[in-house]
Amino acid sequence: MNKTVNQKAWFLVLPVLVLVAFSAVIPLMTVVNYSVQDTFGNNQFFWAGLEWFREMLASERMWNALSRQLAFSVIILAIEIPLGIYIALNMPKKGFWASFCLVLMSLPLLIPWNVVGTIWQIFGRVDIGLLGYTLDKIGVSYNYTQDFFAAWATLIVMDVWHWTSLVALLAYAGLQSIPDAYYQAAKIDQASRWNVFRFIELPKMAGVLMIAILLRFMDSFMIYTEPFVVTGGGPGNATTFLSIDLVKMAMGQFDLGPAAAFSIMYFLVILLISWVFYTVMTNLDKRDGV
Amino acid sequence: MAWMAWTTPTAIFFIVIASLLVTFTLLAIKFPETPRTGVLGFETTRGDRLFITLLGSAFINLIWLGLEAGPQPYALLVCLIYAGGVFRWV
Numbered sequence: 580m581n582k583t584v585n586q587k588a589w590f591l592v593l594p595v596l597v598l599v600a601f602s603a604v605i606p607l608m609t610v611v612n613y614s615v616q617d618t619f620g621n622n623q624f625f626w627a628g629l630e631w632f633r634e635m636l637a638s639e640r641m642w643n644a645l646s647r648q649l650a651f652s653v654i655i656l657a658i659e660i661p662l663g664i665y666i667a668l669n670m671p672k673k674g675f676w677a678s679f680c681l682v683l684m685s686l687p688l689l690i691p692w693n694v695v696g697t698i699w700q701i702f703g704r705v706d707i708g709l710l711g712y713t714l715d716k717i718g719v720s721y722n723y724t725q726d727f728f729a730a731w732a733t734l735i736v737m738d739v740w741h742w743t744s745l746v747a748l749l750a751y752a753g754l755q756s757i758p759d760a761y762y763q764a765a766k767i768d769q770a771s772r773w774n775v776f777r778f779i780e781l782p783k784m785a786g787v788l789m790i791a792i793l794l795r796f797m798d799s800f801m802i803y804t805e806p807f808v809v810t811g812g813g814p815g816n817a818t819t820f821l822s823i824d825l826v827k828m829a830m831g832q833f834d835l836g837p838a839a840a841f842s843i844m845y846f847l848v849i850l851l852i853s854w855v856f857y858t859v860m861t862n863l864d865k866r867d868g869v
Numbered sequence: 870m871a872w873m874a875w876t877t878p879t880a881i882f883f884i885v886i887a888s889l890l891v892t893f894t895l896l897a898i899k900f901p902e903t904p905r906t907g908v909l910g911f912e913t914t915r916g917d918r919l920f921i922t923l924l925g926s927a928f929i930n931l932i933w934l935g936l937e938a939g940p941q942p943y944a945l946l947v948c949l950i951y952a953g954g955v956f957r958w959v
Contacts, residue, residue, distance in 0.1 A: 615879060626876065
């Protein structure tokens with residue numbers, strides 16, 4: 580049966596549109612207005628044209644924050660995705676332990692970001708934190724407030740601890756949806772464990788993994804609270820990611836114009852990446868006939 | 870509206886985008902879109918092509934500005950050519 584195409588149904592999304600207008604579109608328009616003006620407070624604005632964009636594009640500070648941000652996102656994806664798949668493959672498929680594992684895996688996801696930050700901030704302290712104290716006692720030099728590598732390691736391990744569960748749960752859902760017949764066919768063909776993974780499990784998980792990659796990339800690309808609580812962007816600027824730098828610029832220095840130009844470029848990058856992921860995802864779905 | 874710090878150029882900018890969206894919505898109602906596969910290898914509708922055009926134009930403008938390639942209005946010309954290309958081949 581042919582589906583009827585009725586574009587008028589789009590009017591049904593009007594209430595959401597109004598809501599989004601107030602929470603996102605109008606603030607975003609204000610940011611665009613700020614980005615072409617200068618202000619010294621008092622709600623007085625002076626026309627600056629494209630000056631802030633020019634300044635930001637030439638700003639080493641922004642490019643450094645962007646490269647730190649990209650490095651962070653790539654590193655956590657490179658760890659969380661394979662680790663999440665590995666965990667999902669090894670989780671019990673049914674029974675009490677399956678439910679137990681699911682609940683256990685969900686726990687880190689329920690903790691608010693700032694609490695996660697606080698947990699790791701204390702956990703890593705050399706004087707009172709279990710991790711910091713233990714590392715110090717066994718002779719490992721670890722101080723995330725002063726050492727570049729320690730700060731990055733703490734943030735990466737924290738993010739992996741917080742979010743690998745999400746990848747694992749999504750991958751697990753993908754695995755559960757594979758009918759037994761596939762595995763039986765593989766058994767008849769005497770397929771190796773690797774071949775079962777490569778030709779049955781991985782293709783069947785591709786859709787959910789795409790969602791996992793998209794979610795984790797976007798979240799890590801916009802990360803603010805956790806590094807802010809743990810390192811505050813330090814030592815020096817070592818963990819000053821885009822959003823931390825942006826807040827410093829907008830709220831700390833009250834440079835609204837440059838910060839607005841910065842935000843718009845940040846937003847455009849996120850929009851581009853989301854669009855690419857979205858397109859890839861919908862095309863995967865179409866190919867699979869979902 | 871004073872808190873939004875409006876300026877004439879930004880107002881024109883948003884009016885242009887809003888009218889594009891309205892025009893394309895009306896077009897979609899009057900002449901339903903049929904997806905087609907272009908050079909990018911995936912199906913796009915008229916609305917998708919508008920999105921690709923707008924997003925691409927933003928980047929063209931930024932690259933133009935970053936490379937100091939010349940007066941900014943010329944970037945709009947490049948965007949127009951780009952838009953033509955997207956609507957023709959994507």
